[in-house]
Amino acid sequence: MQKNVYRKNFSLIIVFLILISIILVIAFITAYNLTGKYVENEFASKKIDVLEQTTKPYTDFFQNKIPEITSYQGFLDSSSAAHYATSVLNNYAFVRRVIFYDIQIGAKRDAQAPLGISLKSVTQFRPSGGKIIAAKSRAGNEDDFMQMAYKLNRFISTADTLSVPSQDEVFKTFYDVKPDKISYLNVPRRQDIKMYQELRKSGSSSVFFKQNMLTFLLDPNYLNIRNPHPELYQHISIQPVVYDPLDIAGDKLVTDVALSGAFSNFKLYFISDKTHLQAEMNRRFMPIGGLVLLIYFFVVLTGWLIYRNLSINLKLFKLQYDFINNFTHEFKTPVSVIKIAGSNLRGESELSDRQLKHYGKILDEEADKLNDLMNRLLSFTQLENRSIVIKREGVDVESFARSYIDTFKIKYPNFKLDLVINDTNFFYTDPVLLGSVFQNLIENAYKYSHPQNKELLITISHEKKNILFSFADKGIGIPKTELNNIFKKFYRLENQYNQNGSVGLGLAFCKELVNFMHGDITVKSKVNQGSEFIVTLPYQT
Numbered sequence: 347m348q349k350n351v352y353r354k355n356f357s358l359i360i361v362f363l364i365l366i367s368i369i370l371v372i373a374f375i376t377a378y379n380l381t382g383k384y385v386e387n388e389f390a391s392k393k394i395d396v397l398e399q400t401t402k403p404y405t406d407f408f409q410n411k412i413p414e415i416t417s418y419q420g421f422l423d424s425s426s427a428a429h430y431a432t433s434v435l436n437n438y439a440f441v442r443r444v445i446f447y448d449i450q451i452g453a454k455r456d457a458q459a460p461l462g463i464s465l466k467s468v469t470q471f472r473p474s475g476g477k478i479i480a481a482k483s484r485a486g487n488e489d490d491f492m493q494m495a496y497k498l499n500r501f502i503s504t505a506d507t508l509s510v511p512s513q514d515e516v517f518k519t520f521y522d523v524k525p526d527k528i529s530y531l532n533v534p535r536r537q538d539i540k541m542y543q544e545l546r547k548s549g550s551s552s553v554f555f556k557q558n559m560l561t562f563l564l565d566p567n568y569l570n571i572r573n574p575h576p577e578l579y580q581h582i583s584i585q586p587v588v589y590d591p592l593d594i595a596g597d598k599l600v601t602d603v604a605l606s607g608a609f610s611n612f613k614l615y616f617i618s619d620k621t622h623l624q625a626e627m628n629r630r631f632m633p634i635g636g637l638v639l640l641i642y643f644f645v646v647l648t649g650w651l652i653y654r655n656l657s658i659n660l661k662l663f664k665l666q667y668d669f670i671n672n673f674t675h676e677f678k679t680p681v682s683v684i685k686i687a688g689s690n691l692r693g694e695s696e697l698s699d700r701q702l703k704h705y706g707k708i709l710d711e712e713a714d715k716l717n718d719l720m721n722r723l724l725s726f727t728q729l730e731n732r733s734i735v736i737k738r739e740g741v742d743v744e745s746f747a748r749s750y751i752d753t754f755k756i757k758y759p760n761f762k763l764d765l766v767i768n769d770t771n772f773f774y775t776d777p778v779l780l781g782s783v784f785q786n787l788i789e790n791a792y793k794y795s796h797p798q799n800k801e802l803l804i805t806i807s808h809e810k811k812n813i814l815f816s817f818a819d820k821g822i823g824i825p826k827t828e829l830n831n832i833f834k835k836f837y838r839l840e841n842q843y844n845q846n847g848s849v850g851l852g853l854a855f856c857k858e859l860v861n862f863m864h865g866d867i868t869v870k871s872k873v874n875q876g877s878e879f880i881v882t883l884p885y886q887t
Contacts, residue, residue, distance in 0.1 A: 362649060370642045377638060381631045387713040391601045392575045393616055398583060399572035407438045408607060416532045420556040422470050431471035432478045440568040444471040447491055451542060456717035463495040490561050494522055498531060507540040525611040529561040566609040577626045580621050581620035587613050599623060623862055718810035736863060738774045743767060743806055750784045761792050761800050768807040774886040779859050786852045787817045787879055795821035813885040818878040833857040
């Protein structure tokens with residue numbers, strides 16, 4: 347069979363590795379770029395989280411704290427107003443001043459109270475040195491008061507006393523939100539509005555009702571900036587809406603988001619170095635890169651397993667092919683000889699007694715070869731199927747070994763065989779199975795030795811509970827890369843001594859025999875120096 351039939355297509359393997367490596371690089375680049383885009387998108391979108399966290403106290407103040415004023419129903423005085431203002435100024439640092447307006451509503455309309463709504467007193471509260479300072483005056487911000495008074499007057503004139511005012515009406519009438527300032531008027535009850543309307547109709551000048559109005563002056567610079575995403579935003583500040591510096595370096599990313607309500611003239615200004623975001627990109631890319639590498643190694647491992655499976659199948663195919671080829675050759679030679687001898691015997695010419703004996707001997711020897719080959723294959727099959735029974739008999743070690751040495755000396759006169767026995771005389775084993783091991787190992791030692799150096803030293807020794815048989819030759823040796831394969835069925839070493847006449851069963855048969863007898867066989871070898879096969883069997887007496 348041509349050698350190139352078994353050639354492995356390494357170029358295809360290299361192309362496969364290059365292809366998946368290119369895919370790996372593309373996957374890395376794509377994943378890294380997508381991670382970068384994702385981080386940049388988060389830089390632009392997660393600012394809403396910062397806005398919500400930063401303005402959360404303001405939202406609580408606007409939605410919960412300010413409406414508490416209504417619960418006093420207009421009966422706040424300077425003392426209770428001071429208590430309320432203190433709770434606001436202590437809990438909401440962005441509130442810098444609270445102005446309390448004590449208002450009265452009557453029917454009298456004059457220059458002092460053109461709408462029938464007038465001020466009794468105005469008190470200002472502000473923090474100073476850790477304390478709340480109160481200062482009374484007759485007037486506060488007249489514009490704030492007058493604007494709220496006009497809203498209230500219009501509401502009283504048109505209000506439906508049979509229904510509760512809607513949230514939209516409450517916000518439009520009783521709130522006045524301006525930059526850095528919120529004014530709030532307590533929401534009167536329906537019966538109060540009805541009394542206000544009746545008071546306007548009666549025109550009584552001696553009856554007055556109370557209302558409370560508070561104005562809160564705010565400063566956004568006292569907001570506590572809360573940054574739930576420090577991995578994205580390196581620096582956050584509160585700046586005017588018109589703030590737009592022109593000297594921003596190219597290595598920085600900038601974004602902003604406007605504040606709402608009374609802080610609508612300010613914004614949160616975000617700025618980060620690109621290296622800061624680069625670190626976050628790298629951190630997020632690491633698990634993705636690890637997953638890509640894991641997939642890559644999985645694909646490589648799968649490819650390697652497929653390749654290994656194909657290689658094993660190829661080797662098995664080669665072994666089976668060589669086995670069939672060599673086995674056919676082994677059969678063909680004796681069959682051809684037998685056929686030739688048979689043809690001569692059937693010939694018309696008469697044969698002498700000497701020729702008849704010669705042809706008879708040839709037929710007998712070739713038949714023995716065929717029988718030996720068939721018996722070896724049959725025995726190997728029986729060993730694999732464990733259909734042979736071990737017949738233990740007492741064996742005299744020296745006599746047993748000498749019988750095989752003498753046989754091979756007669757068979758191969760140029761074969762130098764020596765025997766060394768150490769402290770071992772007698773033990774129990776199956777002499778037929780052990781004899782097969784001897785025969786195969788001695789035959790191999792002769793076959794794989796140089797013609798001028800055919801030597802074999804057989805050493806038998808007793809070690810603990812085992813008996814050791816060492817077969818050390820000075821033959822061609824076995825390469826290290828082949829030591830794990832020589833005991834495989836149908837495996838043949840490629841060398842000049844093994845071109846024909848072997849089916850790859852000898853050493854495999856020996857290993858099966860030794861294992862069947864509950865022993866072990868090992869080999870030590872150096873190329874061109876020789877090999878030593880060591881058979882270890884249980885020592886039984």
